[in-house]
Amino acid sequence: MRYQDTGELHRDFHLSTNGTISYVLEKYGEDFLRELFRRTAQFVYKDIYQHLKQGDTGALLEHWNYYFHREGGDFSLTEDADGITFHVKKCPAASYIIQREGKVPETFFLQVTLLNEGWSENTPFSIETQILGDTEYIMTVRRNTKVDELDKGFDVALQGEFARQAAQRVRDTVNSWGLKLPDVEPLVLDFGLGEFEKTGEVEFWIANENEAGYCGKFLFVFPGQTCPRHMHKEKLETFFIVKGKVLMCHDGREFVMAKGDVLRVETGTLHSFTGIEPTLLLEVSRPSFIEDNFFENVKIPIGGNYKP
Numbered sequence: 645m646r647y648q649d650t651g652e653l654h655r656d657f658h659l660s661t662n663g664t665i666s667y668v669l670e671k672y673g674e675d676f677l678r679e680l681f682r683r684t685a686q687f688v689y690k691d692i693y694q695h696l697k698q699g700d701t702g703a704l705l706e707h708w709n710y711y712f713h714r715e716g717g718d719f720s721l722t723e724d725a726d727g728i729t730f731h732v733k734k735c736p737a738a739s740y741i742i743q744r745e746g747k748v749p750e751t752f753f754l755q756v757t758l759l760n761e762g763w764s765e766n767t768p769f770s771i772e773t774q775i776l777g778d779t780e781y782i783m784t785v786r787r788n789t790k791v792d793e794l795d796k797g798f799d800v801a802l803q804g805e806f807a808r809q810a811a812q813r814v815r816d817t818v819n820s821w822g823l824k825l826p827d828v829e830p831l832v833l834d835f836g837l838g839e840f841e842k843t844g845e846v847e848f849w850i851a852n853e854n855e856a857g858y859c860g861k862f863l864f865v866f867p868g869q870t871c872p873r874h875m876h877k878e879k880l881e882t883f884f885i886v887k888g889k890v891l892m893c894h895d896g897r898e899f900v901m902a903k904g905d906v907l908r909v910e911t912g913t914l915h916s917f918t919g920i921e922p923t924l925l926l927e928v929s930r931p932s933f934i935e936d937n938f939f940e941n942v943k944i945p946i947g948g949n950y951k952p
Contacts, residue, residue, distance in 0.1 A: 658737040659744060666751045678758050685762025696767040699855045701728060701785055704763065708783075712736070727786035738779040748778045756781065766878055766933045768854055794849050796934040797831045800946050802840065807832040814846045814864045817922050821887050825862060826850055835872055836945040845871045854931045861927045865890065865919035873916040873940040874947070881929030883907045888923025892916075914940065 669677050686693045695703040705721070708730055712719045715736035722729045738748050753775050760771035760783060774782045801807065811830045818825050831847040834840040850860040859879075865871060873893060883892075889902045894915045901907060901917070909915050917925075937947030944950060 658740055661755070662741060662749060662752055665755055666749060669751055669754075677754070678761070681755065681758035682762035682765065685759050686765070689763070693763060693767075696763055696769055697854070698857075699768050699787075701769065704785070705730075727784055730783040730785070732779075732781050732783070735779045735781065742778060753781060756783070766931075766936060793852055793932055793934055794831075797833075797847070797849075798829075800833070800836065800934070802832040802834055806840075810840065811846060813866075818864070818887075818924060821924075823887070823924070835939070837941075837943070841866065841869060843870050843872055845869065849932075852932050857930060859927075859929045859932045861932070862886070863925040863927055865917065865923050865925075867919045867921050870918040871916055872944065873914050875912055875914045875938050876936045877911060877938065877948075878936045879930045879932060880911050881909050881927055883909065883917075884926040884928075886924040886926055889920040890917040890923050890925070891920055893918075 718734035942951040
């Protein structure tokens, strides 16, 4: 529901919405409901989400203010060094449901929590939802002190002597080509499968600027080494082969890419590549978020498809 639309909203909308949520939760489960509200936050309320991704909370606060003023809610808004606190002292929707049904179902506040999760995903903000009572809750918006996806990458990357030696092998190979990699600590990845020489790659991140909207990385694969099949829901990316040759699998097709070749990969498109020879790729893209990796192999403990 876009509350900037003209016209009146019938209070029974809240009853029907809550009944629908309960039905979906029982019929399809919480994962399905979470995805439903993620899409609502990011597509129905696309303008709010895009502003949040750009580091701007204005559209979200305007939405909250407009809704609670229009519905006659009791609320307060405060901003300080810790963030933005939106205290709903009396939620009009919850109050109406109590008036009609006698109580607020457990599922009612789930929609608030899941919508806030969807809005904060892949943005510089976190939105915490704290339920205080049947009609009272607090939503706190905080700017993440450091949105550092590279740190999250290191959490899933190989460490220690093996990783150091693998990275040095890459640098030695690239140096032998008369090229120089950036002086950054690389991510040595085996994608959690424990078979680096078969499934893995080494990444050198140049930039990952969330608010500015761009990312740049060098990727390296050894012969026979595969970056496994996956896709991104947010990131559009373009690959450029700096040196070497890979077998690229893209959108159901297989083809060889060699030095100088370029490939644009749209969001939602499955892709993978395997080194035919030592290969250095340049990736330029929208900002990179670890959770925006959706691997076909659900055993890979990275991103949104992982099933432990």
